[in-house]
Amino acid sequence: MLSAERPSPATHSSFLPTPPGQGQRAVVVVGQRPGETERRLANLVGQVGWNSVRVLDEENIVWAATVHHPAAVIIVADADDWTVRTVRAVRAATQGVIVVVGRLDALRTVHILTVGADSVVTDDAPDAEILARLFALIRREPGTVEESTHxxxxxxxxxxxxxxxxxxxxxxxxxxxxxxxxxxxxxxxxxxxxxxxxxxxxxxxxxxxxxxxxxxxxxxxxxxxxxxxxxxxxxxxxxxxxxxxxxxxxxxxRTDGRDDPAPDAEPMSGLDAVERLAHSLAGCADTRTVSEAFVHFLVNGTTVDGVAVHRKVNRRLLLQAQYGLSPEWVRHATDLPITGGLAAGAALEASSELVVLDRGPRRFRDTARLLQDEGVASTLFLPFNFGPNAIGCVGVTRRTTGPWSARPLSVLRALTAVYGSQAAARTA
Structure with missing residues (x-):
């Protein structure tokens, strides 16, 4: 029996993070038992900068869905009666429900959609497709206000x-x-x-x-x-x-109609950027063309001035594509040994994004040497998965000073996740 009662702290603390603050998105990923699919989906949600809430205990599904006010609930389908019961239980608490199934069956799909799901997708669908479905559900929801609305x-x-x-x-x-x-x-x-x-x-x-x-x-x-x-x-x-x-x-x-002007608009909203990137990469034949299309997209569609994508092979970083950086930089950065003085290497080792201001602190001497003639004020390094057992790093540069604000960071994370999934599909 599904219950909306809050479980005891000992029951839920191991898998439910603190409910997100205002302005963040949460997505609840539900599975009847631990498995690779629900773990992969939870990681995917985290890659785009949202809070993923994994629920593996049937009694806590409704509690998690109501307390976290999720943008969507992703249900990894199991037995039909459990799947239908779960869809009905969370329907009122979220903007969208996606059900992930092992294989598509017309009658089963119709039944799942009839009881309240918004979308049904197979578990082998590319990450970019699942993200696109997720964002489409949230964008079409009548109760969703654009981020620029004040x-x-x-x-x-x-x-x-x-x-x-x-x-x-x-x-x-x-x-x-x-x-x-x-x-x-x-x-x-x-x-x-x-x-x-x-x-x-x-x-x-x-x-x-x-x-x-x-x-x-x-x-x-x-x-x-x-x-x-x-x-x-x-x-x-x-x-x-x-x-x-x-x-x-x-x-x-965006303003109350009085004299204060609206703030400058972002070049592209997060949802539009993800969908446009996924569409532009879909026709690329191999990892090289995917990488080239990705870096051109970032420079033309976001606030960055330069982009470089490296793939880690053993203890070296191999340049896949770049845009907005000098020929001299390309000559030195095509094949880089991973050293303690390389910021991209530090980001990969920590599996965490890293911001370097100016040409970097003294400990990133190799990064400083590479960027010394590029006019760079700030560099952001974003690690990503590049297919099975492979990782890479996206480096984006800006010539303007100041911190990276939350919204552009979230967009860049989402775009990097889409690129990683598209590159991985062509690497396998």
Whole structure:
């Protein structure tokens, strides 16, 4: 029996990380028993900078899905009754459900989709395809607000998503954090009836039996503060037996319409970048053309100035492709011994990304020597899997100073993961 009760700390601490903070994404990966597929999918989610929550205990599936408010749940299918039961249990708590099966069977696929799954894919599908399906589900979800959206406006009502403030006709409306989340969800889903179960899961993460009464109380409080009578609603309508609907049209804005200008836009959003890269690499015949297309894409589609991709072979780094670096650099960096003074080697040894400012601290003397005439202010090294038992490192350079902010880093991680999977498919 699936349960929404929180397990004891001793039960869940070994596989459930701390729930992510605001602005991060979580994806719950569910398996009936430990296996290579669910482990691979959890690692894939982590590679794009999201929190992966692995659940291998049936009793904790609903608890994990509601507490972590995941962007999606990926279910590694097992017995049909368990798979169907799991889909139904998590459906209301997430934006998308992907079921991974060993083989496609038309009748089974139809049944899984009918009970609430959004997508069915085989376990041998390329990582890039699974990422594309995952991102597509999240992007199409009506309740998803673009990262650049800072305000929601409707009928004189303004929600400031950055400062968590609400104004109505210019006057401040004081809402609790729960009331704010409730109003934000309804406004994001404007014009659609939001089921009671979905509201409860997204706002409280609680069980449906006791949550509906709580929901009614909070709706009444919200209406009272907004001056919206239940008998003649102008903002929030009750759909008997189903849920609630926000009636006015909602506009998503980057500014509140006053004098402050919108911040500079990123060259490309994360979802668009991943999909465009996957599409551009699909027609490449071998690892060389995949690598060349990848580095050109990064320079033209992101904020980096130069890119180099190396593959580790024994204790050496072999250059696969580069763009934006000088012929002199290429001559010296085509075949590099891994030394203590090489930042890319340090990143590979630690299996962790590494940022080097200017030409690097004294301990990365070999990296400093390579970059001394390149005009580089900052270099980011991103290790990645290059097929079975093979690894590589992407180095991206910028000529501007300042730290690497979270959003460009997340995009670069996702693009590197897509490239790694495409290169691996042509290496095998």
């Amino acid at each position: 305000y929601l406006q409707a009928d004189g009502l303004t929600l400031d998503l950055r400062n968590r403030e609400v104004t109505q006709a210019g006057d401040t409306v004081r809402l609790t954090s729960t009331e704010f989340r409730l109003l934000q969800l309804l406004m994001q889903e404007h014009g659609r009836t939001v089921p009671n179960q979905k509201i409860i899961a997204r706002v409280w993460g609680g069980g449906a039996a006791e949550g509906i009464n709580t929901l009614r109380i909070f709706i009444a409080r919200l209406r009272r503060k907004l001056g919206d009578p239940a008998t003649n609603p102008r903002l929030v309508a009750s759909i008997r037996g189903h849920g609630y609907r926000f009636l006015p049209q909602v506009i998503e804005l």
